[in-house]
Amino acid sequence: MVIVGFEDTHGGQRRYVVQDLVGGWDLRIEPYGASNSAEPRLELQKWWWSGPDRSRKERLVTVDVAATAPTGPPWSTDFPAHGGSGMRTVAKWSWYPQAGSNDELLFPRGAEVLEVEDVNSDWFFGCYMGSTGLFPAPYVRVIENPAGNGSNNT
Incomplete structure (x- = not known):
């Protein structure tokens, strides 16, 4: 089960994950x-x-x-770890895949993308709101890296 909450921000409401799936989406x-x-x-x-x-x-x-x-x-x-394993990131910008792309992850600015793996130095693979896919590494900032390696997008 995933628990989703909403918080008021200066631009409206923002959706966020209160408690993620035990074991993560990789379980x-x-x-x-x-x-x-x-x-x-x-x-x-x-x-x-x-x-x-x-x-x-x-x-x-x-x-x-x-x-x-x-x-x-x-x-x-x-x-399994609560919320899965891998890096936790926050989106610096929104990512909207090209029309017809079925292997890329769509997310808004400020989204917390979880269970992120560094595919190569340019692309990450992660989970957001029950969907998984690829996205450009520069679009996110790493906020937690349990393995202590990977990209240092700031």
């Missing part, structure tokens, strides 16, 4: 077919996501919150 959930012989009815899911260091993390979870999922290698004991 993938799929049924896990392996069954534990001790509990044959245990319904499992495999969650996987990219960590701050871009490594793939996987964890087994149960659909039944009272049950315990199997642990140990190769399964992580971590949970």
Whole structure:
């Protein structure tokens, strides 16, 4: 779930994300077919996501919150980061993709673009309001970089 709020500014109202999707938009959930012989009815899911260091993390979870999922290698004991991993940025200018472009992200000035990855020094990939796509790196300012690397757009 994503919680969106509105705040009054000198130019009207501005939409912002109060609480983002737990695990971010990169979190993938799929049924896990392996069954534990001790509990044959245990319904499992495999969650996987990219960590701050871009490594793939996987964890087994149960659909039944009272049950315990199997642990140990190769399964992580971590949970995905709140709001996902990657850089957080704020848009210095609006970006409107060319008509017909289906792989670019549209956002207004002042938008907080999350889970941003540096594709190359010119383009970033990120999430805004449930959409994902590419956008020019100079259009945003990095406000948080958990990995400590990447572009230094100021």
